[in-house]
Amino acid sequence: MSNLKQELKENIIELLNLEEFSVEDINDNDALFGDGLGLDSIDALELMVMLDKDYGIKLTDPKEGKEIFQSIAVLAEYIEKNRTK
Amino acid sequence: MKPCYIYSAVSISAQHTFDSGLGLLEPLALQPNKVNAHHPLYKSYIPPAALxxxxxxxxMGVTAGKKALENANIIQPDAIVIGTGMGCIEDTETFLNAIIKNDEAYLTPTAFIQSTHNTVGAQIALGLQCKAYNNTYVHGALSFESALLDGLLQVEDDSASTVLVGGLDELGKEFIDYIDLIEDKNEGITVPFSEGASFFVLGAIKQQHAVQLKAIKTFSALTLENVRSVFMAFLKENACPPETIDALILGHNGSKYDHYYTEAASCFPKTTVQLKYKQCIGEYFTASAFGLYLGVTLLKNQDLPSLLTCGDTPKKPLKISIIYNQYNGRDHSLILLSL
Structure with missing residues (x-):
């Protein structure tokens, strides 16, 4: 699980060009949206594509995304349970 | 019809023009065949979330546009008009390559959204919350001139008091290499391909030391035999005999089509100083916007960079200049400036 969290942090920094952040700056329970990393709706779309492409998880319900993208810890747990690749 | 003045001119180019004007110019190395712009610290101008x-x-476009508005003391222009030959080729390459790599299964939104040609005009407007006229012209090597003509007409017919006009192109990562590959190695362009953004604020009220944008003329096609008559007609229309032109700014890029510039220069007496600039900033579809930046700067500052000047020592003061550009024998443009 800790490897997955590390991988997610690296991927998110690269995918979303979060040049101001390093892996160490992101805590597992930091909010990804709003006050935390400050991600927005376009970033949410990027993350949905990443889930599909890298882990074989298709999100169809936007409400589901709101729950899953709370933090790295929540996202990693969801991926662990639902990944198909 | 109102006169049109250029309140400010800002350029991001392969030289230090954004920070230092024309003071630190040096020739570009001919290898590699492409040269990136000298980029300023963008985070001083653009919020990190957007950047x-x-x-x-x-x-480049947002930063140059912002600084041009600041230098002109304008908060909200009445129009934003952009010219770009290649548009946002970098993001276009990114999302097209992603589609190929992902077997057409995943389209990431950011690069796709920002790949449209009007992204720069839109981002400037978003940053300013400016809901005024916003247009982008994409006409090859006449893209910038088309935008400039739009801005000039809007000021002249009083549709707008101030207009932000810019020309920009980025190198991208891949497409430009294909352009370079098909370039004729014997008779083709010898200056490196490059990128840049030059922005201007136009307005109708005369300010101290303001340079007037007198006229623009463009031609998609022009034979070498017609260059002289076109120049003479342009000068006559604007009541400027050849001997009144102090500076002629030419877009030599080392190709076989440079003889158009030789023909143009032959229309003027020796007292007209000639300047060439693409050996310092490279070639791209909107490089002529740098030509305008050069024209405005030298009339304003009365300073002729020796690296760009060819021929005899120029007379001073410099009051009237013409910028002439063409690309591979097509897309000719003449811009007349006066102090």
Whole structure:
């Protein structure tokens, strides 16, 4: 699980060009949206594509995304349970 | 019809023009065949949340546009008009390559959204919350001139008091290499391909030391035999005999089509100083916007960079200049400036 969290942090920094952040700056329970990393709706779309492409998880319900993208810890747990690749 | 003045001119180019004007010019190395712009510190001009999504051209355009408005003391222009030959080629390459790599299964939104040609005009407007006229022209090597003509007409017919006009192109990563590959190695362009953004604020009220944008003329096609008559007609229309032109700014790029510039220069007496600039900033579809930046700067500052000047020692003061550009024998433009 800790490897997955590390991988997610690296991927998110690269995918979303979060040049101001390093892996160490992101805590597992930091909010990804709003006050935390400050991600927005376009970033949410990027993350949905990443889930599909890298882990074989298709999100169809936007409400589901709101729950899953709370933090790295929540996202990693969801991926662990639902990944198909 | 109102006169049109250029209140400010800002350029991001392969030289230090954004920070230092024309003071630190040096010739570009001929290898490699492409040269990136000298980029300023963009985070001084663009909020980090917006900056992280922007490709090179968008950063250059938004920053140059912002500084041009600041220098002109304008908060909200009445129009934003952009010219770009290649648009946001960097993001276009990114999302097209992603589609190929992902077997057409995944389309990431950011690069796709920002790949449209009007992204720069839109981002400037978003940053300013400016809902005024916003247009982008994409006409090859006449893209910038088309935008400038739009801005000039709007000021002249009083549709707008101030207009932000810019020309920009980015190198991208891949497409430009294909252009370079098909370039004729014997008779083709010898200056490196490059990128840049030059922005101007136009307005109708005369300010101290303001340079007037007197006229623009463009031609998609022009034979070498017609260059002289076109120049003479342009000068006559604007009541400027050849001997009144103090500076002629030419877009030599080392190709076999440079003889158009030789023909143009032959229309003027020796007292007209000639300047060439693409050996310092490279070639791209909107490089002529740098030509205008050069024209405005030298009339304003009365300073002729020796690296760009060819021929005899120029007379001073410099009051009237013409910028002439063409690309591979097509897309000719003449711009007349006066102090």
């Amino acid at each position: 992280r999504r922007m490709a090179t051209g968008v950063k």
